[in-house]
Amino acid sequence: MKVHKVGSWIALLVVMTMLLAACGTNKDSAKNGEKESAAKTTTIKIMSVSQTENPDGPAEKEMAERYMKLHPEVKIEFIGVPMNDLYKKITAMATSGDLPDAFTMTPQFARTANGMGITADLTQLLGTEYLKEFYPNIIEESSVDGKLQFLPWNAAPMALVYRGDWFEQEGLKGPENWDEFLEAAKKLTKDTDGDGKADQWGFGMIGTRNGSGADRFIAIMRSYGVEELRKDESGKWVSDLATPEAKEAFQFFVDLNNKHGVVPPGVTETGFPEAASLMATGKVAMMLTGPNALGNIVSQNPELKGKLYSVPVPAKVKHTATFGLLGYSIAESSKNKEVVADYLKFMVEDENALKWNELSGRLPTKIEVGKQQQLTTPEYAGFVKALEYAFTIPAFDQYSQFQDIVAEAYQSMIAANQSVEAATKRAADRAAEVIGNSK
Known part of the structure; x- marks a missing residue:
């Protein structure tokens, strides 16, 4: 009887040890799974002048949130900067080696940024076939020496x-x-x-x-x-x-x-x-x-x-x-160029571009989107006509x-x-x- 009882106790201890080990293994697996999930998340930082304006800022965040729902592995963070401080901010961050993945860009500053070597060549990154979807003169205005410096998001002719x-x-x-x-x-x-x-x-x-x-x-x-x-x-x-x-x-x-x-x-x-x-x-x-x-x-x-x-x-x-072009450059120093490029393409998709025009009044940069718009009202007529007089x-x-x-x-x-x-x-x-x- 004693031998039998001892044997039963030994068997019970073995089972309990196995259960505890299994629990530990499950906890470790869960922790590892969490770490692996976190490791797969790509965070991209975008410096945006739209974030300092209304209704532009909230609308841009809403668009980013829709993208993140489609791509849960991507997290988008914005850095707001007023348009009047943009060039100084870009220069300061470039000097300190702290540029975000993408930043607002204009034709007026594009050549300076290119000369600083801080902008990625988007012609190569996005492909010439994709860029044919945009108005040719807008792509020309957004380029330096044939290299696209920023994806033109919208136009605001004066x-x-x-x-x-x-x-x-x-x-x-x-x-x-x-x-x-x-x-x-x-x-x-x-x-x-x-x-x-x-x-x-x-x-x-x-x-x-x-x-x-x-x-x-x-x-x-x-x-x-x-x-x-x-x-x-x-x-x-x-x-x-x-x-x-x-x-x-x-x-x-x-x-x-x-x-x-x-x-x-x-x-x-x-x-x-x-x-x-x-x-x-x-x-x-x-x-x-x-x-x-x-x-x-x-x-x-x-x-x-x-x-x-x-x-x-x-x-x-x-x-x-x-x-009045405004768009985003991708930093040459960014380690997430492909992810950022995909988000920028999302921003100018037909539905998003039309929503942005309705909200902000800015004109689209893609040919097919432009064809879908009715801009003949007294509000917009002068801006549409102004495009005929725009200088490079x-x-x-x-x-x-x-x-x-x-x-x-x-x-x-x-x-x-x-x-x-x-x-x-x-x-x-x-x-x-x-x-x-x-x-």
């Missing part, structure tokens, strides 16, 4: 947005030239509350010293036939900033504030968000902008839906426009410096009352220095 209802009340039409523009701006600058001071202005001028302000002024200047940078007959880079036409353009722009008083106070600190808010709150009648402003303004004041019209940038000698950014590595050159000039005239002769001389001297250093 035009003049104006309060159509106010213009109709005053018997005005959308300005074709700068004389008509000034007439309208004066007529729509008013004291609406009777306190003897203007509280409604004709023009929401963006006068900041950055790309946002500079691009708008460059469009005005080019309407005068002035090119901030071009190649002469011999193929050399030259600038028109010292010409009489350039001086006339600068003086007209500055006089809107200093002489005619048709812009709100604080113009040198008024960027896109401030100007859009001024229009949304009924403080200004006109602003130079891309179609993305329509979504921004209406999101702030839904009552303006259908009351915002657009026409091409008024002409002095011609109409003009920028393409000069293929100059340090082009972004010319944005600062012209912005410094108009700010010095507005804020420091510097003469047009002194301001344009400094601008021309800086331009010559930049061109000289590029050789």
Whole structure:
């Protein structure tokens, strides 16, 4: 009996030991499974200017969430940066070797970024057959020396947005030239509350010293036939900033504030968000902008839906426009290029592009998507027409410096009352220095 009992106890211990070992093995397997699952997750970081805007930011996150549901092995994290700080932020992060997997890019900065060696060649990554789905001129504008620097997500050609209802009340039409523009701006600058001071202005001028302000002024200047940078007959880079036409353009722009008083106070600190808010709150009648402003303004004041019209940038000698392209570059240093490329392709799929246009007002970059849109309303007509007048950014590595050159000039005239002769001389001297250093 004792032997039998001992044997039973031994058998029981063996069984318990096996059960405990099995439990341990199961726990270890579960932990290993969790580690393996975590190891398979690819996190991509994207620096986005859209994250600092509304309704763009939430909509972009929603699109990323839909992608992550389709691809649970991918996690997308955004880094928000204002458009006006973008170039400095990219440069700083590149210098510290801390660039994210992808970052917002524009034609104005693409050559500089390419020269820094921080952008992957998307032509090779995405393939030439895929790129045939986009408008050829947009692909050209997004490339440097035949290499696609960023996938063009959307286009925002510059035009003049104006309060159509106010213009109709005053018997005005959308300005074709700068004389008509000034007439309208004066007529729509008013004291609406009777306190003897203007509280409604004709023009929401963006006068900041950055790309946002500079691009708008460059469009005005080019309407005068002035090119901030071009190649002469011999193929050399030259600038028109010292010409009489350039001086006339600068003086007209500055006089809107200093002489005619048709812009709100604080113009040198008024960027896109401030100007859009001024229009949304009924403080200004006109602003130079891309179609993305329509979504921004209406999101702030839904009552303006259908009351915002657009026409091409008024002409002095011609109409003009920028393409206003915005997209994403993939960092050359990224270890997740293929994953990022797949997400970027998802962003411009037909359904997503149409939703983005409806929400933000920005125009599509793919041919088939463009065919599906009805953009003939007074809101969009000016932007669609503006594409006919869009100019290509000069293929100059340090082009972004010319944005600062012209912005410094108009700010010095507005804020420091510097003469047009002194301001344009400094601008021309800086331009010559930049061109000289590029050789």
